[in-house]
Amino acid sequence: MMRCKTMLLLTLTLSASARAWYNLNDCGGGPSQSSKFFDPMASITLERFYDPKCGCNVTFLGQFCRVGFPLKITIECNSHDSDFTAIPAFEKFSQASNFTLIALSMSHCKLPSTFASLLANFGHADAELLEIMLESMGGELQGTHVRGLRKVRKMVLYKAAKQNRIPRDLFDSLPDLEEFDVSFAQLRLEASGGDDSIDEPSYFALRSLRLTSCGINVVPPGAFARLGNITELYLGHNFIENITWDAFRGLKNLETLSLSNNPITSLPPRAFAFTPRLRRLYLDQTLLKTVPGDAFQGLQHLELITLKKGNATIKFGARALALSSLEELTIESALQTPLPKDLIEGSVALQTLIIRYAGLKIIPKGFFATQQRLQKLDLSGNELTTLDADVFQSLKALVALNMSGNRIKEFPNDIFFGLSKLETVSANNNSLQYIATDAFDATNSITHLALNDNLLTSEVLSSLRHFWVLPKLKELRLQGNRISYMIPNWKQIYSLEILDLSRNNIMALEQADFMFRNPKLEINLRENHITNIKFHSLPSTMLWFKTSVFLGENPFRCDCELYMFIKAFQYPPNTSFIPKITLDQAACASPPTLAGALIQDLPLTSFTCSLPPRDCPANCTCDVRPGVRTLELDCKVEPSVYPNPGNHAQKTILRLRKLQSKPLILPSHVVSLNLADLGLTKPPLLKTHNIQKLDLSRNQLTDAPLELLKENISLRLSGNEFICDCSHLDNVYALQSNGAWIDDAQSVTCKGGEYLMHIKVEKLCEIRKETVIGVTLAVLGGLVAVVAGFAYRCSHKIKLFLFSHGWCQSWVQEDDIDNAEYDAFVSFSQDDAQWVAEQLLPILEGEPNNYKLCVHYRDWVVGDMIPAQIATSVERSRRTIVVLTKNFLKSTWAPLEFRAANAHAQRERRAQVLIVVLGEIPDCEEMDAELRAYLSTNTYLKWGDPWFWEKLKYAMPHRRQNIG
Numbered sequence: 001m002m003r004c005k006t007m008l009l010l011t012l013t014l015s016a017s018a019r020a021w022y023n024l025n026d027c028g029g030g031p032s033q034s035s036k037f038f039d040p041m042a043s044i045t046l047e048r049f050y051d052p053k054c055g056c057n058v059t060f061l062g063q064f065c066r067v068g069f070p071l072k073i074t075i076e077c078n079s080h081d082s083d084f085t086a087i088p089a090f091e092k093f094s095q096a097s098n099f100t101l102i103a104l105s106m107s108h109c110k111l112p113s114t115f116a117s118l119l120a121n122f123g124h125a126d127a128e129l130l131e132i133m134l135e136s137m138g139g140e141l142q143g144t145h146v147r148g149l150r151k152v153r154k155m156v157l158y159k160a161a162k163q164n165r166i167p168r169d170l171f172d173s174l175p176d177l178e179e180f181d182v183s184f185a186q187l188r189l190e191a192s193g194g195d196d197s198i199d200e201p202s203y204f205a206l207r208s209l210r211l212t213s214c215g216i217n218v219v220p221p222g223a224f225a226r227l228g229n230i231t232e233l234y235l236g237h238n239f240i241e242n243i244t245w246d247a248f249r250g251l252k253n254l255e256t257l258s259l260s261n262n263p264i265t266s267l268p269p270r271a272f273a274f275t276p277r278l279r280r281l282y283l284d285q286t287l288l289k290t291v292p293g294d295a296f297q298g299l300q301h302l303e304l305i306t307l308k309k310g311n312a313t314i315k316f317g318a319r320a321l322a323l324s325s326l327e328e329l330t331i332e333s334a335l336q337t338p339l340p341k342d343l344i345e346g347s348v349a350l351q352t353l354i355i356r357y358a359g360l361k362i363i364p365k366g367f368f369a370t371q372q373r374l375q376k377l378d379l380s381g382n383e384l385t386t387l388d389a390d391v392f393q394s395l396k397a398l399v400a401l402n403m404s405g406n407r408i409k410e411f412p413n414d415i416f417f418g419l420s421k422l423e424t425v426s427a428n429n430n431s432l433q434y435i436a437t438d439a440f441d442a443t444n445s446i447t448h449l450a451l452n453d454n455l456l457t458s459e460v461l462s463s464l465r466h467f468w469v470l471p472k473l474k475e476l477r478l479q480g481n482r483i484s485y486m487i488p489n490w491k492q493i494y495s496l497e498i499l500d501l502s503r504n505n506i507m508a509l510e511q512a513d514f515m516f517r518n519p520k521l522e523i524n525l526r527e528n529h530i531t532n533i534k535f536h537s538l539p540s541t542m543l544w545f546k547t548s549v550f551l552g553e554n555p556f557r558c559d560c561e562l563y564m565f566i567k568a569f570q571y572p573p574n575t576s577f578i579p580k581i582t583l584d585q586a587a588c589a590s591p592p593t594l595a596g597a598l599i600q601d602l603p604l605t606s607f608t609c610s611l612p613p614r615d616c617p618a619n620c621t622c623d624v625r626p627g628v629r630t631l632e633l634d635c636k637v638e639p640s641v642y643p644n645p646g647n648h649a650q651k652t653i654l655r656l657r658k659l660q661s662k663p664l665i666l667p668s669h670v671v672s673l674n675l676a677d678l679g680l681t682k683p684p685l686l687k688t689h690n691i692q693k694l695d696l697s698r699n700q701l702t703d704a705p706l707e708l709l710k711e712n713i714s715l716r717l718s719g720n721e722f723i724c725d726c727s728h729l730d731n732v733y734a735l736q737s738n739g740a741w742i743d744d745a746q747s748v749t750c751k752g753g754e755y756l757m758h759i760k761v762e763k764l765c766e767i768r769k770e771t772v773i774g775v776t777l778a779v780l781g782g783l784v785a786v787v788a789g790f791a792y793r794c795s796h797k798i799k800l801f802l803f804s805h806g807w808c809q810s811w812v813q814e815d816d817i818d819n820a821e822y823d824a825f826v827s828f829s830q831d832d833a834q835w836v837a838e839q840l841l842p843i844l845e846g847e848p849n850n851y852k853l854c855v856h857y858r859d860w861v862v863g864d865m866i867p868a869q870i871a872t873s874v875e876r877s878r879r880t881i882v883v884l885t886k887n888f889l890k891s892t893w894a895p896l897e898f899r900a901a902n903a904h905a906q907r908e909r910r911a912q913v914l915i916v917v918l919g920e921i922p923d924c925e926e927m928d929a930e931l932r933a934y935l936s937t938n939t940y941l942k943w944g945d946p947w948f949w950e951k952l953k954y955a956m957p958h959r960r961q962n963i964g
């Protein structure tokens with residue numbers, strides 16, 4: 001019965017492919033699988049329950065290869081009192097009672113009386129291959145505990161605090177045990193019997209014995225003599241001080257020995273005489289001081305010795321490491337120097353030699369003379385200052401050479417001479433300031449060269465000869481040197497893939513510095529002092545290939561000199577050849593306005609440069625902004641001479657801080673003028689100019705700048721005090737109808753503060769307009785509408801059919817609705833004044849018509865502003881007669897008069913503008929858009945028309961008979 005089984009029951013529906021993924025044979029247990037233990041990575045929980053009586057969690061784990069068969073049982077107890085014998089016999093998997101249990105793991109339990117009985121409880125008499133992992137067991141493991149488990153191959157006692165000895169009978173009980181690990185115990189090793197045990201036959205299969213952190217301080221003679229078959233012995237992290245010559249007696253098969261992390265101070269002569277098959281010896285983190293010349297004597301198979309992180313200075317006896325079988329030697333401990341010249345003499349098999357952090361100051365002459373097979377030599381972290389030219393000469397097989405972290409000042413000529421296999425050279429963190437020009441001669445095989453953190457300059461590097469044609473160089477690392485400019489020679493190394501120049505002193509780059517022809521290259525220029533990258537033009541595609549350039553963390557000066565580079569970067573010429581310039585966190589250091597801004601976020605228009613003072617007028621600042629090709633002048637007073645915008649710019653933007661009353665004469669390249677905040681009460685007088693934008697905001701203008709509105713200028717007018725009352729109707733109207741030309745139209749305000757664009761013009765003068773009646777207007781308007789329906793384009797003549805027949809005249813009458821002073825204001829060019837004076841006026845003003853006309857030469861007040869006069873005249877007249885000629889179009893004021901009249905007419909919603917064409921109809925192209933639009937939808941009269949006077953009189957205001 002399964003009480004309290006609260007668990008799981010994972011239903012496994014593993015597909016065939018999942019099974020195939022983990023080969024059934026890999027599960028271990030087969031006779032051919034001698035050392036395959038439970039693989040936690042491939043485990044799945046099959047069943048897990050908590051047994052309250054025992055206070056234990058019991059878990060059955062399977063592996064993907066044996067779905068449905070528990071291969072491991074774990075029992076987690078809560079104390080050493082847990083009575084796991086109370087766990088009932090587990091029947092669920094009993095049909096598989098013959099299966100191979102691989103692992104049993106128990107933690108925090110007391111030791112079972114025998115493991116065999118425990119297993120029987122779970123339906124197993126034995127296991128073919130068993131890994132027993134005992135963590136923090138209560139009690140000391142004895143041979144009796146494992147009696148009957150003949151198949152156990154691995155046993156681990158982890159945190160075996162109670163374990164004081166390795167029970168003599170343990171291995172008798174476990175004849176198949178191959179691995180035995182004990183850690184965190186307090187072991188006392190026992191000497192074996194007499195010397196005769198040397199030849200005691202080995203009855204045990206044990207191959208690996210690991211006694212780490214077991215508090216061992218003495219290895220008595222023959223301590224492992226009974227374990228003659230072990231090949232691996234790990235005694236790390238103990239307190240062994242002394243090794244005696246007979247400590248390892250009997251270990252004739254030992255191949256790997258670790259004595260690391262012990263306070264061993266010395267090795268006795270012939271210390272390993274009893275382990276003649278030793279191949280790997282680990283002596284890391286010891287206190288070794290002396291290694292006599294014959295310490296390793298007799299070790300014909302020794303391949304590897306490591307002496308890392310020693311805590312004392314080691315003194316080697318002569319030829320101590322001269323071992324003909326040695327392939328790898330690692331010393332990372334202080335050495336007593338000078339080294340014996342013959343320390344490794346005769347170690348002809350040496351392939352890897354690492355002598356790091358050993359305090360080496362010099363390498364004895366001929367030290368490497370016999371190392372013809374050496375491939376890797378690491379001398380980093382020593383105190384070498386000079387290298388003899390021939391120091392490495394004999395190392396014909398050398399592939400990798402590391403000299404980093406020394407104090408080497410120079411590479412002499414031919415230092416790498418004849419090293420035809422040399423691929424990697426590292427000399428980071430030295431004091432290299434000089435490399436002989438021939439240093440890299442005859443070293444064609446170098447692929448990686450790292451010279452970071454030295455004192456190399458551009459000058460030294462550019463003097464190298466053979467270097468620049470190294471045919472295989474892929475990585476050149478020169479971080480943290482004193483390189484101040486890019487060396488053209490770099491471009492010759494076609495094989496180069498990484499050029500690391502970060503943390504140098506490069507201040508500026510030019511376009512040529514980017515013209516690498518290496519097919520694939522990554523250049524790191526981070527953390528230099530680059531302020532500027534000068535590009536003269538956008539680069540042509542061929543020169544880019546696939547170069548990546550990293551430019552972060554440089555103090556860029558974000559001015560117009562950087563502009564062309566950024567442009568090239570943002571708009572690369574051809575997408576298939578984009579240089580992958582990585583600005584990453586590259587930020588502007590100056591100018592102050594842009595300090596800290598990330599370059600990649602800056603729009604191209606942000607970059608400016610000041611003109612040199614000699615090119616900039618006094619009292620001005622002159623900034624070129626190439627992104628919009630403009631020169632920005634900011635002047636306290638109007639300059640007498642304007643600088644030429646020059647190569648960077650085409651046009652000038654002018655800001656004046658003070659305005660004199662005389663007219664402004666601006667050169668044609670000034671296209672934008674800023675006169676904001678000058679307290680102007682009147683618009684500026686502009687003489688010949690090319691202004692497209694004019695900022696008059698925040699002045700004290702009260703009237704609309706009619707003159708300016710007449711021209712094609714975008715204005716800014718907010719922050720003025722336009723008067724918006726009835727008497728300034730035209731003011732308001734002119735501004736409203738020109739809203740499209742006022743950039744900040746929505747913010748333009750009247751004196752009272754209301755928004756000018758929101759003012760309803762027709763309501764401004766409501767009192768005066770109470771008599772306005774739409775009847776006559778409707779007639780006239782309707783008439784125009786009918787006629788306009790026929791009309792399109794100004795080249796078409798409009799038929800005044802209705803007029804010419806005099807229809808409807810009797811009821812078409814116009815009231816004197818508006819108190820207007822004049823019947824018509826005549827707008828004409830001065831060149832046409834004669835016609836007006838001799839033809840128009842006599843007829844219309846004479847009997848019987850008696851119209852009252854307004855003509856400027858007669859009726860205007862002398863001295864008033866012309867635009868104001870125009871506005872007044874239009875306002876005070878019932879009609880505006882436009883005498884349209886070519887002269888009219890050329891005249892300065894006449895078109896404005898037409899605009900004012902048209903605006904007035906639209907506001908009053910009646911046809912007040914009468915166009916009289918004198919001579920040929922001018923070309924459409926000569927007219928401004930408004931006039932052209934007007935003509936295309938309205939009638940006009942042509943001088944010479946037989947009905948001219950009738951039609952004109954008809955279009956003039958009609959009055960009741962009694963009104964004279």
Ligand SMILES: *[C@@H]1O[C@H](CO)[C@@H](O)[C@H](O)[C@H]1NC(C)=O
Nearest residue numbers: 050055056057076077078079
């Ligand atoms: C048993 O498992 C539960 C749930 O994982 C855990 O909270 C408890 O501490 C475990 N008990 C023991 C004795 O390991």
Ligand SMILES: *[C@@H]1O[C@H](CO)[C@@H](O)[C@H](O)[C@H]1NC(C)=O
Nearest residue numbers: 093094095096097098099100
């Ligand atoms: C277990 O093994 C024995 C002996 O090899 C065999 O007779 C028996 O049938 C097996 N039982 C099962 C359930 O496979």
Ligand SMILES: *[C@@H]1O[C@H](CO)[C@@H](O)[C@H](O)[C@H]1NC(C)=O
Nearest residue numbers: 202203204205206228229253
């Ligand atoms: C011990 O090793 C020897 C040689 O490798 C071998 O012949 C012998 O069978 C091994 N002894 C045991 C018990 O495995």
Ligand SMILES: *[C@@H]1O[C@H](CO)[C@@H](O)[C@H](O)[C@H]1NC(C)=O
Nearest residue numbers: 217218219239240241242243
């Ligand atoms: C190791 O040897 C030294 C000198 O022979 C001795 O003083 C010391 O007590 C020995 N250490 C142990 C743990 O036996």
